[in-house]
Ligand SMILES: Nc1ncnc2c1ncn2[C@@H]1O[C@H](COP(=O)(O)OP(=O)(O)OP(=O)(O)O)[C@@H](O)[C@H]1O
């Protein structure tokens with residue numbers, strides 16, 4: 103029997119560009135096939151945050167229209183990736199007893215242990231837990247259990263990674279995308295989406311670091327044993343390099359951007375000098391000076407910020423090394439410099455699904471948008487791997503606000519209110535999963 107293919111859409115709300123990836127799948131082929139990629143330059147977004155709503159809405163409309171032209175039908179909903187510089191990634195632990203005699207772990211036990219770890223977190227009332235990610239389970243003290251369902255024991259423990267984001271940031275994003283006529287059906291932080299779009303299964307299992315260096319932000323995702331052990335977003339990206347070049351070399355931003363994209367960090371790949379036309383005059387720039395400016399900013403990013411994210415993890419946890427993506431990964435020679443500074447092997451990633459994407463829209467700048475499709479599919483296949491707050495919770499301003507609104511009561515901000523809220527949260531996650539299958 104023929105069934106209409108299902109359409110899945112990912113929208114990446116970047117600082118430099120907005121991209122929209124459209125995929126389809128039918129009931130027989132559970133894997134999605136990308137059928138179009140829309141693009142528009144970003145407006146009204148700085149360091150991943152919306153600073154001018156009207157302009158941002160306009161840019162989203164243009165990117166969506168571009169994708170619609172490519173696929174030939176209207177797009178009405180999407181899962182949105184955002185940069186989230188104020189997001190924090192917090193680890194918590196939980197433990198539940200399965201009884202005095204050993205028995206098999208059931209779905210309810212997994213929910214109970216997630217809930218126990220989640221209730222350890224005190225989430226401020228102006229923030230919400232967007233992602234809840236089980237990192238490690240252990241059963242009767244045996245760690246490294248990938249999936250405890252059906253296994254036998256008496257004590258189940260979990261280590262949980264929670265990504266907590268200011269509610270207002272998410273509400274502004276939802277408001278922006280929905281004002282452009284697209285219903286938001288999910289949200290994902292860019293560091294997770296770009297990692298899923300660029301890391302191979304082998305790299306995630308062996309241990310790897312995904313670094314997505316975009317225009318205004320750098321997404322960091324540390325993966326070990328197939329799971330993200332830490333997600334972070336650093337408020338530094340390629341635009342900072344352009345601004346530094348413009349300031350130091352005393353040239354306009356547009357010229358600085360052009361030069362940045364032209365030169366390689368490997369001095370033997372460049373001429374010694376470049377001529378630039380500014381204000382009707384020809385200026386000769388010394389290329390090694392420009393390289394120094396770029397290296398200085400990249401060094402700051404790697405040594406002060408990325409190293410900090412790695413600090414409490416041993417580099418030996420990531421033998422597969424660093425996987426670079428985002429527009430800045432196109433900088434000539436960046437992999438050699440990154441290897442020198444961070445002392446790990448480095449590769450430049452194109453999206454894992456690049457062969458399904460149109461030429462010119464399938465390079466390292468598109469790992470986040472294509473990664474959203476992989477995130478959606480991963481979430482459906484493994485409901486307890488990436489637990490995302492239901493969109494109605496995010497729209498209403500967080501779990502406690504949602505629970506209070508449901509009861510017509512007042513919002514409370516205590517640990518127990520969070521625990522109580524989380525039970526409702528799980529109920530809603532389960533309900534939305536039942537609707538999915
Ligand atoms: N060839 C190149 N060499 C160096 N930098 C480049 C090159 N091409 C693009 N960039 C830089 O990449 C950045 C844009 O990357 P990308 O499209 O990944 O950002 P974004 O996703 O819009 O932003 P963010 O993820 O930070 O919100 C810009 O700063 C741009 O100057």
Ligand SMILES: [Mg+2]
Nearest residue numbers: 116292316470
């Ligand atoms: Mg980006």
